Amino acid sequence: MNENILEMRSITKTFPGVVALDDVNLQVRRGEIHAVCGENGAGKSTLMKVLSGVHPAGTYEGEIHFESKQVSFSSLNESEALGIVIIHQELALVPHLSVAENIFLGNEKSRAGIINWHEVNLEAAALLDKVGLRENPVTPVGHLGVGKQQLVEIAKALSKNVKLLILDEPTAALNDDDSAHLLGLIRDLREEGVTCIIISHKLGEIAAVADSTTVIRDGSTVETIDMAEATRNGEDLTRRIIRGMVGRDMENMYPGRDVTLGEEVFRVEDWHVSHPTQRERKVVDGASLNVRAGEVVGIAGLMGAGRTELAMSVFGKSYGRDISGTVYMHKKPVKVDSVADAIKAGIAYVSEDRKRYGLNLIDDIRRNITAAALKRVAPRGWINDNEEIAVAERYRTSMNIKAPTVMSVIGKLSGGNQQKVVLSKWLYTEPELLILDEPTRGIDVGAKYEIYSIINKLAASGKAIIVISSELPEVLGMCDRVYTLSAGRITGQLPVEDATQERLMELMTMERD
Amino acid sequence: MTGTSNLIELMTRNLRQSGIYIAFVFIVLLFTVLTGGTLLSPGNITNLVLQYSYILILAIGMVMIIVAGHIDLSVGSVVALTGAVAAVVVIREGMPWWVGIIAALITGVLVGIWQGFWVAIVGIPAFIVTLAGMLIFRGLAMQVLDNVSLSPFPNEYRQISGGFLNGLLGGPGYDVFTLLIFALAAVGFGVQQWRVRMRKLEYKQPVEALWLFAVKVLLVTAVIMAFGWQLANARGMPIVLILLAALVLIYGFVTQRTVFGRHIYAMGGNLEAAKLSGVKTKRVNFMLFVNMGVLAAIAGIVYSARSNSAQPAAGNMFELDAIAAAFIGGAAVTGGVGKVQGAIIGGLIMAVMSNGMQILGIDQSTQNVVRGVVLVLAVAFDVWSKKRSSVSN
Numbered sequence: 001m002n003e004n005i006l007e008m009r010s011i012t013k014t015f016p017g018v019v020a021l022d023d024v025n026l027q028v029r030r031g032e033i034h035a036v037c038g039e040n041g042a043g044k045s046t047l048m049k050v051l052s053g054v055h056p057a058g059t060y061e062g063e064i065h066f067e068s069k070q071v072s073f074s075s076l077n078e079s080e081a082l083g084i085v086i087i088h089q090e091l092a093l094v095p096h097l098s099v100a101e102n103i104f105l106g107n108e109k110s111r112a113g114i115i116n117w118h119e120v121n122l123e124a125a126a127l128l129d130k131v132g133l134r135e136n137p138v139t140p141v142g143h144l145g146v147g148k149q150q151l152v153e154i155a156k157a158l159s160k161n162v163k164l165l166i167l168d169e170p171t172a173a174l175n176d177d178d179s180a181h182l183l184g185l186i187r188d189l190r191e192e193g194v195t196c197i198i199i200s201h202k203l204g205e206i207a208a209v210a211d212s213t214t215v216i217r218d219g220s221t222v223e224t225i226d227m228a229e230a231t232r233n234g235e236d237l238t239r240r241i242i243r244g245m246v247g248r249d250m251e252n253m254y255p256g257r258d259v260t261l262g263e264e265v266f267r268v269e270d271w272h273v274s275h276p277t278q279r280e281r282k283v284v285d286g287a288s289l290n291v292r293a294g295e296v297v298g299i300a301g302l303m304g305a306g307r308t309e310l311a312m313s314v315f316g317k318s319y320g321r322d323i324s325g326t327v328y329m330h331k332k333p334v335k336v337d338s339v340a341d342a343i344k345a346g347i348a349y350v351s352e353d354r355k356r357y358g359l360n361l362i363d364d365i366r367r368n369i370t371a372a373a374l375k376r377v378a379p380r381g382w383i384n385d386n387e388e389i390a391v392a393e394r395y396r397t398s399m400n401i402k403a404p405t406v407m408s409v410i411g412k413l414s415g416g417n418q419q420k421v422v423l424s425k426w427l428y429t430e431p432e433l434l435i436l437d438e439p440t441r442g443i444d445v446g447a448k449y450e451i452y453s454i455i456n457k458l459a460a461s462g463k464a465i466i467v468i469s470s471e472l473p474e475v476l477g478m479c480d481r482v483y484t485l486s487a488g489r490i491t492g493q494l495p496v497e498d499a500t501q502e503r504l505m506e507l508m509t510m511e512r513d
Numbered sequence: 514m515t516g517t518s519n520l521i522e523l524m525t526r527n528l529r530q531s532g533i534y535i536a537f538v539f540i541v542l543l544f545t546v547l548t549g550g551t552l553l554s555p556g557n558i559t560n561l562v563l564q565y566s567y568i569l570i571l572a573i574g575m576v577m578i579i580v581a582g583h584i585d586l587s588v589g590s591v592v593a594l595t596g597a598v599a600a601v602v603v604i605r606e607g608m609p610w611w612v613g614i615i616a617a618l619i620t621g622v623l624v625g626i627w628q629g630f631w632v633a634i635v636g637i638p639a640f641i642v643t644l645a646g647m648l649i650f651r652g653l654a655m656q657v658l659d660n661v662s663l664s665p666f667p668n669e670y671r672q673i674s675g676g677f678l679n680g681l682l683g684g685p686g687y688d689v690f691t692l693l694i695f696a697l698a699a700v701g702f703g704v705q706q707w708r709v710r711m712r713k714l715e716y717k718q719p720v721e722a723l724w725l726f727a728v729k730v731l732l733v734t735a736v737i738m739a740f741g742w743q744l745a746n747a748r749g750m751p752i753v754l755i756l757l758a759a760l761v762l763i764y765g766f767v768t769q770r771t772v773f774g775r776h777i778y779a780m781g782g783n784l785e786a787a788k789l790s791g792v793k794t795k796r797v798n799f800m801l802f803v804n805m806g807v808l809a810a811i812a813g814i815v816y817s818a819r820s821n822s823a824q825p826a827a828g829n830m831f832e833l834d835a836i837a838a839a840f841i842g843g844a845a846v847t848g849g850v851g852k853v854q855g856a857i858i859g860g861l862i863m864a865v866m867s868n869g870m871q872i873l874g875i876d877q878s879t880q881n882v883v884r885g886v887v888l889v890l891a892v893a894f895d896v897w898s899k900k901r902s903s904v905s906n
Binding site: 315316318338339340342343349351356357358359360361362363367371372374375378381382383385386387389390425 | 718766772773775782785787788789849
């Protein structure tokens, strides 16, 4: 079992002006689960693109040896032919095609170009069985949840006789149940001899599932940790990986702060929201909650519990229909019929999906920052360009946004810096209440700490803050008080001192009686 | 942050925008040589302005529609309809010329409300709505005109696109008034650029080196004055050029410097994010189509005044010229990118090519092929420069 299925030697890859990978080495043993960790921008994805042929041979330096033979791929097809399959973070499935069609897309079972659908569906069913997905192969993929789509991707990989399966952030969008199932599946595949490289930010997962872990920082390999050995030595695996990633021990993941609570800022009472297309389905069912000035309140719930839906419906009725209930700001009822109303009332909502809902990726930092409060730089309807730039510069400095100028295009920034731009954008609206939906999703450890510090600073300045998060340690580390949400209902409310992960999970999974 | 950027940086920083100006200069030079200088002769320059002004007017509205992520296929038909309404009011009913103009503008507004309703309120893709509009308004134009063309317009109406401000101040062989207007424009340009520069320095923004700034301003001023000199040596200042210049200035300001303009770009860049930033997207979309209707009406008035008649087939295929102008001028097919001045340059590139090829006696079929190829190449350049500028991670 000690033979290396893959060796990447001294890989160096440069883009114009940037060294993305600098002499990176990666050795993966046959039949192991090998994790690759590193902050965003450390070079993990670039390394995988080099491996899979997305960056063709010749555009990088170094050697790749697969099954003891030196290989050089000039396209994805060539690496797949040898059994190297990569599953990207953004799933590459066609929503309108069926599960079976997706599994064999680009690899159709045909004779003389004619497809035998019975055969295809039969084989697809067998593959679905293997990945533990109980769905009809003719179901359109778009009808499945993200977790099941992920399984379809793996079934697709299996159909290609995969030897080395690469998963890029496979559980980023999954809830805990689906994640657990996926990780279990990866373990099963290991038993069948499939080697797996898994890229993940969820260190707990890696600690649980990986046999070894390679840590990459700033485009270079830091170390490869043999997880079994580290465990024998009594090391805390998560902490060990973090130390490698950030180059220092992160004693406290969550910066501390002094809490000074003020008057109640925000209250929502008896909030009901129905599903936008299925009217009989209550997505939020009679939720009530409040936040005081200087307080960080958490909303913990599994995916589909209605967390985002609750937040977005409060924020200018941006989600759902048949919305009823009352929103109070400073104990006075306010109108939140449109996003403009909500902003005017002092509410800001930072979306969980910043690329889709938060940013104009083709525009620059400056215009993204002023987008929600343009009137402030355009008091008479026309925009004062220079004032706008000055405003953006202020936020670039105060939020520590790493970019050459405020004219830099957003799409090129790292996740952490993009998130800081979104936060700046909402701070510029001078909100009383900030609703932060998964504020650290897809952000590396160092930037997370920065975001937490910003949240603490905002709370200290008297803002009311709601943090929606599916990472329980984050909820426990950041919040003063936690509401749990299950199936659209608030199932509990705990001061953080009384909350433990187990207690929260219990409340989050509470069934309707 | 304070600093001066050099020439190469200035050129490469925005290749997408500057590339179009370079291409324009190249095409003008090419056709000037090919036509033995006829292209830039006083008479031909005047002719160019008169002949393509309505396309440029349409391009202004079109680029805004495209930036917002829509398209408008109906503008050619709207040109016909508004011209027809003006003709019926002025020629058939014998009302004063200005009543005809007002009637045409109101028609444009109504067209805009109709299309804006379906696109913004109901949410039907603009491609479908304006494809339907293309048929509807062409049909209505035919009905209004009873399928015959109406002519001639009274002299005042014809002045809109055929008139010149000439001889107001006299002049020995050239028109002093025209030169004066152009001189004012040149000075205005210089002063405005200087003020922008001063403001940038005040806010500690990077500016180009002083010599570069001076060369840039002098170059543009020289082009403005040369253009004015040629016009002054022909028939003087075309009224339609004043109209066009005013529209370009107004819409350049609206798109770049107002909240409304910014909202168009925000919507085109990321519609969902714009909605969640408080942009009233329905209202902006609605206003965009009303605006397009008005601009199409203005184009309709100018075109009918130029052809001195209203015909059921007027404005056929104008939409394609306007769309091509916007894309050649750097607008992105996916929305969010594009500028009014870019669309104007794009339109001028098309105009100079058509006009140049006409002078050279190249037949219509070849002209179409060449213009089609240029359109594809322009968009290919856009795609290429986008790829080049995005450093993959």
